Amino acid sequence: MARRRHQEEHENHERWLVSYADFITLLFAFFVVMYSISSINEGKYKILSESLVGAFSQQDHSIKPIPVGEEKTRTTEPDRALAEQESEHSQAVIDNPSADPLQEIAQGMRDAFGDLMRDGQLSVRGNELWVEIEMNSSLLFPSGDAVPNDAAFALVERVARILAPYDNPVHVEGFTDNLPISTTHFPSNWELSTARAASIVRMLAMKGVAAGRLAAVGYGEFQPVADNATAEGRARNRRVVLVISRNLDVRRSVSGVGSAHAKVDSALQRAGTQPAPPAAAPVPAEGAVNSPSPAP
Numbered sequence: 147m148a149r150r151r152h153q154e155e156h157e158n159h160e161r162w163l164v165s166y167a168d169f170i171t172l173l174f175a176f177f178v179v180m181y182s183i184s185s186i187n188e189g190k191y192k193i194l195s196e197s198l199v200g201a202f203s204q205q206d207h208s209i210k211p212i213p214v215g216e217e218k219t220r221t222t223e224p225d226r227a228l229a230e231q232e233s234e235h236s237q238a239v240i241d242n243p244s245a246d247p248l249q250e251i252a253q254g255m256r257d258a259f260g261d262l263m264r265d266g267q268l269s270v271r272g273n274e275l276w277v278e279i280e281m282n283s284s285l286l287f288p289s290g291d292a293v294p295n296d297a298a299f300a301l302v303e304r305v306a307r308i309l310a311p312y313d314n315p316v317h318v319e320g321f322t323d324n325l326p327i328s329t330t331h332f333p334s335n336w337e338l339s340t341a342r343a344a345s346i347v348r349m350l351a352m353k354g355v356a357a358g359r360l361a362a363v364g365y366g367e368f369q370p371v372a373d374n375a376t377a378e379g380r381a382r383n384r385r386v387v388l389v390i391s392r393n394l395d396v397r398r399s400v401s402g403v404g405s406a407h408a409k410v411d412s413a414l415q416r417a418g419t420q421p422a423p424p425a426a427a428p429v430p431a432e433g434a435v436n437s438p439s440p441a442p
Contacts, residue, residue, distance in 0.1 A: 147350075154380065159337075159402050164310075165385050174231075178432065201312040239402075244291060246267040247314055248275075248277050248314070248390065248392060249270060249274070250312075251260050251277055251308060251309065251312060251314070252270055252277045254308040255270045255277075255279055255305070255308060256270055258300070258304055258305075258308060262285070266281065267281065267282045267285055268281050268285070269408040272390075275391065275392050275396050275409050275410055276389055276390060276391045276396055276397075276400055277389070277390045278351070278387055278388070278389050278390075278405050279305070279387065279388040280385055280386075280387045280388075281301075281385065281386050281387075282371070282381070282382075282384065282385055283322075283384040283385055284295065284381070284384070285301060286298040286301070286302075286342070286346070286386060287342055287345075288330070290327055290332070290338070290343035292338060292342045292344075294343070294345055294346075294349065295376070298349070299349065302349040302353060303349075303352060303353045305350070306349075306350050306353035306355050307354070309355050309390065310353075310356075312390075313356075313359070314342060314358050314359070314390050314391060314392065314393075315359050315360075315361070315390070315391045315393065315394050315396075315397040316350070316360055316361070316388060316389065316390050317360070317362065317363060317388075317389050317391070317397055317399070317400075317401050318344075318346045318347050318360070318361070318362050318363070318367060318386060318388050318389075319343060319363055319386065319387040319388075319401075320338075320341075320342040320343035320362070320363070320364040320365065320386055321339055321364075321365050321370075321371070321383060321384065321385050321386070321387070322335040322338055322339050322366055322367050322383065322384055323335075323367060323374050323379075323380035323381075323384050324367040324380070324383075325374075325376040325380065326372070334366065335405070336364055336366045336368040337364075338364075338366075339364035339365055339409075340362065340363070340364025342386060343362035343363060343364050343386065344362040346362070346386055346388070347361070347375045363396070363401050367383070368381045371383060371385075387413075389401070389403055389405045
């Protein structure tokens with residue numbers, strides 16, 4: 147009886163295609179990840195950074211950007227002396243309530259920021275109805291951004307200590323030059339100027355100024371004080387102005403046209419005959435839970 151020939155199993159010569167396909171898939175995934183890292187959206191990254199810092203930092207640094215590199219050692223002696231001086235100023239306000247608050251605020255600003263006034267980076271001016279504190283944006287913000295720099299926190303804290311004892315309304319005006327900006331976060335100079343004003347308002351509230359006194363407004367590039375044709379003029383136009391009004395009627399009139407264009411006419415004088423009413427403390431709604439830190 148003839149033996150049955152054993153049939154040889156067919157050898158698969160295309161098995162390498164499986165490994166090759168796996169390799170191509172992994173290579174494709176690698177380049178997708180690398181591309182997504184290289185084209186990260188700067189605006190979204192900053193929003194994420196601010197949210198993380200707000201969650202893991204103290205309340206007074208909730209909008210401070212993440213520090214990069216070594217942090218310089220800060221001495222406490224000048225801050226302590228400054229705090230004592232401003233505490234004496236606040237006590238003088240309490241002891242002499244009949245004094246004109248606008249004059250006292252203006253004088254307090256001149257005493258606190260004489261060095262910056264001499265350098266031309268800050269100015270104080272006013273009349274019987276409002277006081278303006280104008281600061282160059284370079285003191286507070288990086289170019290094209292509304293996240294305050296490190297120096298801005300100390301400067302705004304000194305301003306807040308002077309303003310806190312009073313009841314006068316405060317509105318913060320943001321201005322830019324005429325160079326266009328178009329980013330994810332700031333589609334135009336309107337958004338940039340308003341965001342800068344809102345950042346200062348938020349910092350003032352965090353440093354003790356009653357939130358009910360505060361307002362923010364952005365004028366973009368449309369109220370220049372200098373010629374935008376020169377670099378010096380554009381630098382002057384990039385500014386933040388704090389306007390301390392005698393009362394709410396004056397603030398509404400001034401903010402409607404901007405402090406640079408407001409005039410002390412008879413209507414404003416009639417509105418400014420009454421002093422500022424005390425700021426009412428906000429009453430939380432029944433059952434509301436107070437948040438330990440400001441909302442992002």
